[in-house]
Amino acid sequence: RPGMYIGKLGDGTHSxxxxxxxxxxxxxxxxxxxxxxxxxxxxxxxxxEGEVTVRDxxxxxxxxxxxxxxxxxxxxxxxxxxNFKKSVGLNGVGLKAVNALSxxxxxxxxxxxxxxxxxFERGDxxxxxxxIPTDEPNGTLVRFTPDPTLFQNYRFNxxxxxxxxxxxxxxxxxLQLFYNGRKYYSRHGLLDxxxxxxxxxxxxxxxxxxxxxxxxxxxxTDQYGEEYYSFVNGQHTTQGGTHxxxxxxxxxxxxxxxSGKGYEFSDIRNGLVAAVSVRIQEPVFESQTKTKLGxxxxxxxxxxxxxxxxxDFIKKExxxxxxxxxxxxxxxxxxxxxxxKERKAMAGVAKLAxxxxxxxxxxxxxxxxxxxxxxxxxxxxAKEDRREDSAIFITEGDSxxxxxxxxxxxxTQAVFSLRGKPLNSYGMTQxxxxxxxxxxxxxxxxxxxxxxxxxxYNKVIIATDADVDGMHIRxxxxxxxxxxxxxxxxxxxVYILQTPLFRVRDKNAVRRTKKKNRKKEETxxxxxxxxxxxxxxxxxAIARFGNNAEITRFKGLGExxxxxxxxxIGPDMRLDRVKLKREDAxxxxxxxxxxxxxxxxxxxxxxxxxIEDDSEI
Numbered sequence: 214r215p216g217m218y219i220g221k222l223g224d225g226t227h228s229x230x231x232x233x234x235x236x237x238x239x240x241x242x243x244x245x246x247x248x249x250x251x252x253x254x255x256x257x258x259x260x261x262e263g264e265v266t267v268r269d270x271x272x273x274x275x276x277x278x279x280x281x282x283x284x285x286x287x288x289x290x291x292x293x294x295x296n297f298k299k300s301v302g303l304n305g306v307g308l309k310a311v312n313a314l315s316x317x318x319x320x321x322x323x324x325x326x327x328x329x330x331x332x333f334e335r336g337d338x339x340x341x342x343x344x345i346p347t348d349e350p351n352g353t354l355v356r357f358t359p360d361p362t363l364f365q366n367y368r369f370n371x372x373x374x375x376x377x378x379x380x381x382x383x384x385x386x387x388l389q390l391f392y393n394g395r396k397y398y399s400r401h402g403l404l405d406x407x408x409x410x411x412x413x414x415x416x417x418x419x420x421x422x423x424x425x426x427x428x429x430x431x432x433x434t435d436q437y438g439e440e441y442y443s444f445v446n447g448q449h450t451t452q453g454g455t456h457x458x459x460x461x462x463x464x465x466x467x468x469x470x471x472s473g474k475g476y477e478f479s480d481i482r483n484g485l486v487a488a489v490s491v492r493i494q495e496p497v498f499e500s501q502t503k504t505k506l507g508x509x510x511x512x513x514x515x516x517x518x519x520x521x522x523x524x525d526f527i528k529k530e531x532x533x534x535x536x537x538x539x540x541x542x543x544x545x546x547x548x549x550x551x552x553x554k555e556r557k558a559m560a561g562v563a564k565l566a567x568x569x570x571x572x573x574x575x576x577x578x579x580x581x582x583x584x585x586x587x588x589x590x591x592x593x594x595a596k597e598d599r600r601e602d603s604a605i606f607i608t609e610g611d612s613x614x615x616x617x618x619x620x621x622x623x624x625t626q627a628v629f630s631l632r633g634k635p636l637n638s639y640g641m642t643q644x645x646x647x648x649x650x651x652x653x654x655x656x657x658x659x660x661x662x663x664x665x666x667x668x669x670y671n672k673v674i675i676a677t678d679a680d681v682d683g684m685h686i687r688x689x690x691x692x693x694x695x696x697x698x699x700x701x702x703x704x705x706x707v708y709i710l711q712t713p714l715f716r717v718r719d720k721n722a723v724r725r726t727k728k729k730n731r732k733k734e735e736t737x738x739x740x741x742x743x744x745x746x747x748x749x750x751x752x753x754a755i756a757r758f759g760n761n762a763e764i765t766r767f768k769g770l771g772e773x774x775x776x777x778x779x780x781x782i783g784p785d786m787r788l789d790r791v792k793l794k795r796e797d798a799x800x801x802x803x804x805x806x807x808x809x810x811x812x813x814x815x816x817x818x819x820x821x822x823x824i825e826d827d828s829e830i
Contacts, residue, residue: 219791224366227601228373228705229451229504233357235314237377237448238307239267239355242445244381246271247388253353254389263358270352274322276329276344283320283331284338285314305331308355312336314364315357323349329599332374335360371826372792377449380406383448384447384490403430403488406442411486412699412799417544426511431487432462433548434800437643437697438664442488445496446504451704453666454499454506459520460489463527471535471544477555479663483552493519559644580658581618581628587671590661604660605629605711606782608770609686616770617676620779627670629658635689636680638696639807646697655693665700673701674788676768678712691791692807696797702791711787714742716777717754720763744777746787 223230236257252271259265289748301784312318313336316622321330328347332340349424359367369376378392379399386402399405404421412435443450443457450457465478466486494512499505511517518590535542587603605627608614614630635651646652660667675690677683687709694701701707743754755762767773773781793799805814 221598222364224364225368225370225373228370228376230367231314232364232367232372233371234376235311235355235357235359236265236267236374239265239357239380240310240377241447242307243269243271243353244385244388246353247320247385252768254391255381256372256391258393259374259680263361263367263369264356265358266354266356268352268354270350273351273353274320276322276324276327279320279322279329280331280338280341283308283318284333284336285309286767288336309357311355311357314360316360317356317358319354319356319451322355323347323351323353325351346622349567379409380444380449381447384430384444403428403442403490406430406488407432407486410442412436412703412793413486414798414800415486416484417541420541421536422526423536424526424530425524426492428490429460429487429527431485433484433545434486436484436486436699438484438700439482440486440703443506444488444490445498445503445508447490448496448498448503448505450498450506452499455508455519456489456491456506456523459523460487460527462520463524464531465639467528468535468549471532471542473547473679476549477556480553480556481549483556486547489523491519491523493522516744541780548612559642559647579630579632579654581614581621583621583623583625585625586669588667590671599625601639603627603670604674605670606674607631607690608635608657608676609678609683616773616775616778617782621782626782627658628654628655631655631690634686635693637689637807638693639803641696646762654691659701661698661701665698665704665706667700668706671706673706674707674708674710674787676712676770679714680711680768683769688806692803694804699799703793705790705792705811707791708788709791710782711746711789712770712773712781715745716742716765716767717745717749717751717758718742718763719758719761721761735739744781 221229221231223232225232240255243252244268246252247255249271254270257266258267308320314496315333316335318333318336319330320332321328326346326348327344328342328349330340330342331338361367365826374392378390378397382388382397382399383406384400386399388398390397391705401421404419407419407430411432411434413436414431414578415434415633417432419430419432422428439461439463441453441457443453443460445454445456459480465481468481469476469478493508493510494515496503496506497508499507509518509520511519511522521550521746524623535545560598583603583605585599585603587600589600602625604625606614606617606621607629609631610633614628617626631651636649638645638649640654641694648658656662658669659673660669673694675687677686691702691707694707741758743750743757745751745754751764755764770778782816804810805817
């Protein structure tokens, strides 16, 4: 059962799919070598064919243990080694799992001028060399190809791998990591992480605190909501856990006590951007993918809890820092006071809006809900975890929402219908979220008023027409999210639904089908039908049918029939994730595209204008 070792399998479309876990299991071993002072460089190479190679320059696996380390369960050297108690790969199956879940696995170890190699096919040993002389530098090489019968149709998402690589460098200052020949390096660790990932300018210099087994960075920005990055023993815990809960609690408590005022925690955390990294002994995660820490204590049998360990550090170090840096403390408290003032100013509006949303929640004509939600507790006896499959389509008008509602998978797909174009929320305060019915009901449907921790759907899919009006509506919705819920975008939950621009089919085949049996049109006719998302796909389909090609241009979602739409939002659904590049400054982006109509923007539109000629179709 592969899931015992790496959680889920997947095909690479999610950042915690099994193929990425396999890479991590190998790289984590190399990182542990780096932390022991053995080897400051790691090379990672991925090929188009899906082969992975990891080469470190540590001490290498003991030459007499290479086969056992790669194939025998529970023979890892970390179980009894105190130096590795705070590593990630403590289960003793990391490299073995990689071997077992690969069609081919090659492990080579170099130590003190000698080299040993072993090769496996689907976990079975096919070659083992004797130690041979070599002039290669010490270290370990692991090359593997994930088994496509397990990871069906898998493809590595370069963005996910690059994020993983960057996180390794942020958490291991001084490590040189080369990914496909490109060098990744961080001199200042978590400080670099915040500097390079923030999309709004900090209101004051980033506060950087570090101690034994803990490092934190934090600042405030003018964005709404909170934004966190959390790590345990070098593992990016994307779903947080006990360490992040403790960090959030004690940062806000310490700042509140320092201020001497009765600020609410939500006011203190509004606009907070922070990262926390801790190292604890033998961490317990809530799943094999290690994305959420479950450990209550810093070590098995210890009386020191994770909460107290982090709390004691934050209380002393952050309080000392604020006293030593009164100028920074003043800016921080000014921001908190501003958040408090805004919250109180819209308290009445927010209360009425919540009551309204609550009243319509049971009879919300805009929302057609599904049965499985992202924030559902995991059922102990569930055959499969489908929470990540949960999605909500945001549509324009009743026509498109009616079609999607008819053909959706009611188990995991919800539909929210907008009434025309939403408001341009750029430059507005959060009050607009409560005063505007569309935004208020959308916020309630997503369950994100208090932050995205309670998000009800893993994928928030904007499904609008591919015309000018549809594109404008996309921009308005994305602007709303970036203004008030930026984490929804930054954490990768917002997508654009891609629907085909053209249908190209063999008109003779369609006629034959209709004559033979109209009921068979959808089954037999589809074999001679291609749905094309690009001009290149359209040209290829036309070339296939020649003069018999019948071409239909889809102008809007309402023109697509139910049977066709069911295919477009089924297993082969095409989605484009809304992404922010590291160098994007959200405020400047929104000001340029959604702010006042400047001459600069007019020139940009003219320079990039595309005129479509339907006569070519």
